[in-house]
Amino acid sequence: MIRMFLSGFACLGFIALSAMFLIWWERKISAIIQNRMGPMLTGFHGTLQPIADTIKLLLKEDIAPAGIDFLSWWLAPFFVTVPVVTAFVVIPFSSSWVPYDLNVGVLYICSITSICVLGIFMAGWGSNNKYSLLGGMRSAAQIISYEVPLLLSVLLVVMESGTLSMQGIVHAQEHGWFVFKPHLAIAFVIYLISSTAEVNRVPFDIPEAESELVAGYHTEYTGMKFAMFFVAEYTNMFIVSATAATLFLGGWQGPFLPGVAWFLMKSYFLVFFMMWMRWTLPRVRMDQMMSFAWKLLTPIALLNLLISGWFMLKV
Amino acid sequence: MAIFLYIKKFFISVYSIFLGFRVTLKNMFKKSVTLDYPLVKQPMKERFRGMVDLIPPDCVICYQCIRVCPTAALELAHVTKEDKKKEITKFVFNAEFCCFCGLCEEICPTDAIYLNKMYEVVYFDHQDMLSIDLMKADKYKFLNEKNPSCKI
Numbered sequence: 001m002i003r004m005f006l007s008g009f010a011c012l013g014f015i016a017l018s019a020m021f022l023i024w025w026e027r028k029i030s031a032i033i034q035n036r037m038g039p040m041l042t043g044f045h046g047t048l049q050p051i052a053d054t055i056k057l058l059l060k061e062d063i064a065p066a067g068i069d070f071l072s073w074w075l076a077p078f079f080v081t082v083p084v085v086t087a088f089v090v091i092p093f094s095s096s097w098v099p100y101d102l103n104v105g106v107l108y109i110c111s112i113t114s115i116c117v118l119g120i121f122m123a124g125w126g127s128n129n130k131y132s133l134l135g136g137m138r139s140a141a142q143i144i145s146y147e148v149p150l151l152l153s154v155l156l157v158v159m160e161s162g163t164l165s166m167q168g169i170v171h172a173q174e175h176g177w178f179v180f181k182p183h184l185a186i187a188f189v190i191y192l193i194s195s196t197a198e199v200n201r202v203p204f205d206i207p208e209a210e211s212e213l214v215a216g217y218h219t220e221y222t223g224m225k226f227a228m229f230f231v232a233e234y235t236n237m238f239i240v241s242a243t244a245a246t247l248f249l250g251g252w253q254g255p256f257l258p259g260v261a262w263f264l265m266k267s268y269f270l271v272f273f274m275m276w277m278r279w280t281l282p283r284v285r286m287d288q289m290m291s292f293a294w295k296l297l298t299p300i301a302l303l304n305l306l307i308s309g310w311f312m313l314k315v
Numbered sequence: 316m317a318i319f320l321y322i323k324k325f326f327i328s329v330y331s332i333f334l335g336f337r338v339t340l341k342n343m344f345k346k347s348v349t350l351d352y353p354l355v356k357q358p359m360k361e362r363f364r365g366m367v368d369l370i371p372p373d374c375v376i377c378y379q380c381i382r383v384c385p386t387a388a389l390e391l392a393h394v395t396k397e398d399k400k401k402e403i404t405k406f407v408f409n410a411e412f413c414c415f416c417g418l419c420e421e422i423c424p425t426d427a428i429y430l431n432k433m434y435e436v437v438y439f440d441h442q443d444m445l446s447i448d449l450m451k452a453d454k455y456k457f458l459n460e461k462n463p464s465c466k467i
Contacts, residue, residue, distance in 0.1 A: 032342070032347070033339050033343055034342070035345055035349070036347060036348070037347050037349050037350070037351055041353075276340075279339060280336055280339040281335060296325075
């Protein structure tokens with residue numbers, strides 16, 4: 001019981017710190033890619049900037065627009081944040097640092113993070129704003145479409161390791177990371193692309209496309225509710241990266257350094273890659289994105305699954 | 316043939332994505348083009364014409380700058396001592412009138428009057444910029460050891 005409480009508090013603290021760090025890091029990476037300085041004045045190289053932002057958001061007025069569907073509008077931030085927090089239950093930070101090692105860990109993490117789309121759609125529906133509604137509907141379409149290639153690529157990992165437990169998958173990679181096997185390398189690329197779409201980031205950020213929809217589903221939110229969406233977005237990014245690190249890059253395994261350091265290094269490298277992608281690629285059009293999911297990514301994932309499954313049976 | 320075109324298009328788009336990543340990776344190691352502004356100042360060019368400044372001991376009180384000034388932004392007065400030496404009693408610069416043409420700098424025979432590199436010309440009080448006493452050493456408070464790029 002005490003262990004559960006402690007790990008829960010540790011996870012919450014980690015989420016807050018990680019989100020703050022990622023917000024600062026995103027701003028810094030965007031700055032160095034665009035040959036700027038980024039935040040410099042608050043703390044050493046602007047390290048205290050996210051804290052200042054948080055205080056600003058805490059002090060802001062919580063505005064409820066006219067004509068909203070109050071229940072769904074009010075509940076939406078929780079529907080986005082709570083699944084993200086609960087997903088930390090199965091993430092293995094180290095051989096012993098895991099809140100609870102479920103034997104269906106992969107299934108749990110894939111299903112719990114899909115609940116986010118419900119919150120996003122509720123936010124879009126409840127806001128009484130056409131931009132929000134469009135953003136929410138786009139997000140629902142996008143996440144449901146990209147769930148298919150994502151799960152097909154995760155399925156390959158499960159087939160290879162023979163277990164659904166996250167720790168079991170890490171242990172199955174003792175003699176070489178999965179990403180170095182050719183069929184799993186393809187699965188890794190598919191996972192990376194579709195997870196970028198899952199967390200609504202560039203080049204798949206059409207639910208919150210600034211130039212078309214004001215800010216998408218969270219246009220009408222202010223203060224702490226907006227902060228919850230913001231934290232959920234960045235934590236979601238960490239979760240998909242941590243899952244990718246666990247499933248394909250050997251999790252906490254690595255020489256010399258302790259497991260936590262390896263795990264965080266791998267996860268944050270993937271987060272960095274996502275940020276790098278954000279400041280490199282332009283946004284795709286809605287129809288381009290849907291046809292990319294259904295006409296290219298899903299067939300490749302299916303073919304990959306079929307061919308490697310056939311090889312697994314044969315050997 | 317359509318399938319070959321499709322495959323070609325696929326590879327071209329993958330290649331162009333990697334090209335984009337290469338460009339941004341190169342940019343990551345480039346030096347920032349912007350400055351950490353309030354702490355680091357932009358060094359001004361040689362020909363920049365900032366505020367009118369004076370080296371008081373070099374001035375020979377020839378009144379050339381007063382004559383040449385098209386907007387009458389400078390005001391000079393002097394007294395002649397008993398040993399026939401002149402001494403400036405008043406040398407005031409009106410920053411509101413000045414058009415920063417640099418004629419005073421050109422005409423000065425001893426290069427005593429010149430336009431410095433100061434560009435942060437902000438005053439809390441309007442009266443302060445109407446009569447800047449050029450004889451004072453600390454007339455421009457931004458020109459100090461901490462801001463060497465502002466020096467001439």
